[in-house]
Amino acid sequence: MKAERNDSQTHGSSGSRRSRWARRALAALSGLVAAFSALGVAELVAAAVRPEAGPVTAVGGAVIDRTPPAVKDFAVREFGTNDKLVLQLGILLLLAVFAMAVGLLALRHRRIGSAVVPVFGVLGAVAAAGRPEGQPLDALPSLVGGLVAAGALYVLIGRLTGPAGAPSPAAGGTADRSPAVFDRRGFVIAATAVAAASAGAGAVGRKVTASVQAGAAESRRDIVLPAPGSAAPAVPRGADLGVRGVSSFVTPNRSFYRVDTALVVPRVDAGSWRLRIHGKGVTRPLTLSYRDLLRREIVERDITLTCVSNEVGGPYVGNARWIGVRLSDLLREAGVRPPSDGGPADQLVSRSVDGMTIGTPVEDVMDGRDAMLALGMNGEPLPFDHGFPVRMVVPGLYGYVSACKWIQDIELTTFDAYDAYWVKRTWARRAPIKTQSRIDTPRPFASPSAGTVPVAGVAWAQHRGVSRVEVRVDGGDWHTARLGAPAGRDTWRQWVWEWPATSGSHTLEVRATDGTGATQTDARVGTVPDGATGWHSVVVDVS
Ligand SMILES: Nc1nc2c(c(=O)[nH]1)N[C@H]1C(S)=C(S)[C@@H](COP(=O)(O)O)O[C@H]1N2
Ligand SMILES: [Mo]
Secondary structure, X not given: OHHHHHHOOOHHHHHHHHHHHHHHHHHHHHHHHXXXXXXXXXXXXXXXXXXXXXXXXXXXXXXXXXXXXXXXXXXXXXXXXXHHHHHHHHHHHHHHHHHHHHHHHHHHOHHHHHHHHHHHHHHHHHHHHOOOOOOHHHHHHHHHHHHHHHHHHHHHHHHHHOOOOXXXXXXXXXXXXXXXXXXXXXXXXXXXXXXXXXHHHHHHHHHHHHHHHHHHHHHHHOOOOOOOOEOOOOOOOOOOOOOOOOOOOOOOHHHOOOOOOOOOOOOOOOOOOEEEEEEOOOOOOEEEEHHHHHOOOEEEEEEEEEOOOOOOXXXXXXXXXXXXXXXXXXXXXXXXXXXXXXXXXOEEEEEEOOOOEEEEEHHHHOOOOOOEEEEEEOOEEOOHHHOOOOEEEOOOEOHHHOOOOOEEEEEEEOOOOOOOOOOOOOOOOOOEXXXXXXXXXXXXXXXXXXXXXXXXXXXXXXXXXXXXEEEEEOOOOOEEOEEOOOOOOOOOEEEEEEEEEOOEEEEEEEEEEEOOOOEOOOOOEOOOOOOOEOOEEEEEEEO
């Protein structure tokens, strides 16, 4: 250290050292500018192909596809719906680090460094084309981006090293690739030009994508949902108990949980949307438009949706009023018979426009329950986040085996012949919803005052219904809670128990009993492979 400091005391040596560091910094910056140019150009090309084919989205999607269930659950838990933002920021950060490293490499070996750049383009291309719904054309944005970035880096590094291979005049005619002086002005001009052109390309790409999406939004605005031929019974008075802090009986769309693998929410134009129903045992294959669905009998039902990734006490459950078309009506029209009636297909595979596949037992959707192709949610067309224009909803089954959003294809097949997306990733083939109950109030570690404290929450056991909820304190006797008025066996129920709370720290526990008389088990299991069990408990400090 000391020797170095002495060294730099001579003017010339310190100047060249500073200049060498400046050049390294600018080389790293060149890498960043080149990466930026790749992203800008790729955005433009992706606008022509499709937005999902952009490199960051494609790599992110590929990461999601390969994420082990435990990590996915961790991400969902820790970041909630921000998991996707965190993922994309992580990818950009990694890209920036690589870009700077390649910039430095190019400073030493201009050709090799520049030649490495397209390798990243190829990685993006493989990720894009390898997505479940990937097409060969999806490779284009990353490939073009990679080539443009290689060119950009080659040009920028050239401003730092002088003409490739030529001895630098400033270095006194030797072939030293670290001249003390270099073309600063040329570099600044080139870097600015590349950055500006890339930003322009990106902006144009964004604009094109936005205008395509505006078409989908317009098609959604134009929809007038019909009055249902089979209306849902009015939500009974008393379904909402009016206890502060409890989830409302109907979950508003804006606060409804969202769980999916889409980094870019698909924006499908209802006018061009089609659904195909085909496969094993289908004697009359159907292709349906949105209008075709509107012409059929429309049903309206209150159904609670639940995610298999919901931990005990977790937030991934919500209740909405759906309107749509009975799935069994369409299947019968197509000639499908359930296995119990000799039909050859026991699995219905739904496919979304973004390549999700979801496998549902044919028997379940044809056993008389209100399985539907939903068009509306709580009085409006489906929000884009929740599957516009059409999604499936099946009472009693976790979302990943029933609730395909942005659906475009239904194929009848068998469980032996095909494993859907999450089943390939170690989740169970069949997953009926397990009985669960959740304490919404008091919140964990709340400190209510001694006296009467309402303990309240929701309980669900879709398609069996909830018949009883009990609460206990510190492992004592169970107390039966008062239930919200029943709205059918496909919805959750609110519950409340007035707790005569005494001061001190207490543990509250809840359990529900379903419509068959089976009480929720206390055995704790995790979400993988077919849903968590155990009792929700909350610790509070009564003052
Ligand atoms: N196309 C598509 N549909 C999907 C999914 C998905 O990732 N992609 N996730 C499923 C899962 S796991 C759940 S729990 C529900 C969630 O529906 P929501 O986001 O409307 O609450 O959608 C299901 N449908
Ligand atoms: Mo889910």
